[in-house]
Amino acid sequence: MKASTHPTVFTYIAIYGWLIGLTLLEIGVVLAGWPRGAIVTILIATALAKVLLIALYFMHLKFDRRVVWLLPGIPVAIGIVFVLALFPDMVFHLVLRM
Amino acid sequence: MEMKVLVYPIEPPTGIPTGKLGMWVFLVSEIMFFTGLIGSYIVLRLGSAGWPHPGETLNTGLLAVNTLVLITSSLTMALALNAAQQGRQASLRRFLLATALLGLTFLGIKGYDYLHMWRRGFTIASNLFGSCYYLLTGFHALHVLSGVIVLTTLLTAASRPVLSQTTVGRVEYSGLYWHFIDIVWVILFAILCLV
Numbered sequence: 001m002k003a004s005t006h007p008t009v010f011t012y013i014a015i016y017g018w019l020i021g022l023t024l025l026e027i028g029v030v031l032a033g034w035p036r037g038a039i040v041t042i043l044i045a046t047a048l049a050k051v052l053l054i055a056l057y058f059m060h061l062k063f064d065r066r067v068v069w070l071l072p073g074i075p076v077a078i079g080i081v082f083v084l085a086l087f088p089d090m091v092f093h094l095v096l097r098m
Numbered sequence: 099m100e101m102k103v104l105v106y107p108i109e110p111p112t113g114i115p116t117g118k119l120g121m122w123v124f125l126v127s128e129i130m131f132f133t134g135l136i137g138s139y140i141v142l143r144l145g146s147a148g149w150p151h152p153g154e155t156l157n158t159g160l161l162a163v164n165t166l167v168l169i170t171s172s173l174t175m176a177l178a179l180n181a182a183q184q185g186r187q188a189s190l191r192r193f194l195l196a197t198a199l200l201g202l203t204f205l206g207i208k209g210y211d212y213l214h215m216w217r218r219g220f221t222i223a224s225n226l227f228g229s230c231y232y233l234l235t236g237f238h239a240l241h242v243l244s245g246v247i248v249l250t251t252l253l254t255a256a257s258r259p260v261l262s263q264t265t266v267g268r269v270e271y272s273g274l275y276w277h278f279i280d281i282v283w284v285i286l287f288a289i290l291c292l293v
Contacts, residue, residue, distance in 0.1 A: 007176075008180075009180055012177060013173070015173075016170070016173040026288065030158070030292050039292075040293055043288045043289075043292055043293055044288070047288035050281075051284055054172060054280055054281050057176075058280075059273075065112075067112060067113070072129055075126050076133065078133070079136075082133070082137050083137045086141045090145050093144070093145040093147075
């Protein structure tokens with residue numbers, strides 16, 4: 001069986017540095033007291049970046065066959081659709097509160 | 099009487115080792131589980147008026163430390179796999195032990211956090227945010243505990259005189275689970291503890 005290539009120790013440590021840096025950025029943005037919209041946008045972007053870094057390098061998805069991507073990809077897509085499908089209801093409640 | 103013998107190829111048709119495929123299928127069910135919980139939280143949060151600000155209710159500093167602890171445990175788990183693949187058994191044991199200890203540290207901090215907030219009057223019955231917080235972080239903590247138990251059994255296997263290929267495979271599959279737990283916490287930390 002063909003062995004999949006895995007990252008080197010240096011790559012693992014570099015990814016760890018990025019994860020720590022992004023976490024500190026998240027905390028910094030919240031402590032800085034920026035506008036709520038900016039905080040939410042940055043936090044979603046940093047969380048997404050961290051998830052991708054862990055999945056691609058620590059879980060080796062970057063080095064796996066593309067068919068493996070389907071396994072986590074399908075339930076994540078279903079979850080996003082689930083939340084988006086309820087957006088009209090959430091917007092309705094937000095409008096009611098205005 | 100002539101007998102037909104079915105001979106299965108060594109390489110599975112998918113090209114993915116069976117154990118790894120099994121772990122990914124298990125993780126799919128876990129993704130569905132946490133997607134349901136997190137999705138419900140988002141819907142409740144956006145649909146509710148007067149949601150308390152996490153910074154005023156939660157101990158954000160403590161939760162940030164816990165995030166750093168879990169991210170560090172992901173690094174040690176990745177290094178454990180690297181050591182296993184290179185046959186460095188002593189390093190494998192050290193990194194597995196470090197990962198398990200970091201997992202226990204996470205649970206210890208979480209326990210202190212729960213106790214601290216409980217004394218301040220923020221319980222699972224306080225409000226909708228309390229229910230969501232304890233439910234989401236509680237289920238996550240149970241997963242960390244399961245991971246620590248798995249790591250302990252791996253540590254026992256890695257302490258045997260010879261490091262088998264089966265053990266190397268188990269380190270990789272357990273690593274997938276451990277990193278998944280890390281991913282869930284990364285999301286929870288952002289949407290539950292900061293926003």
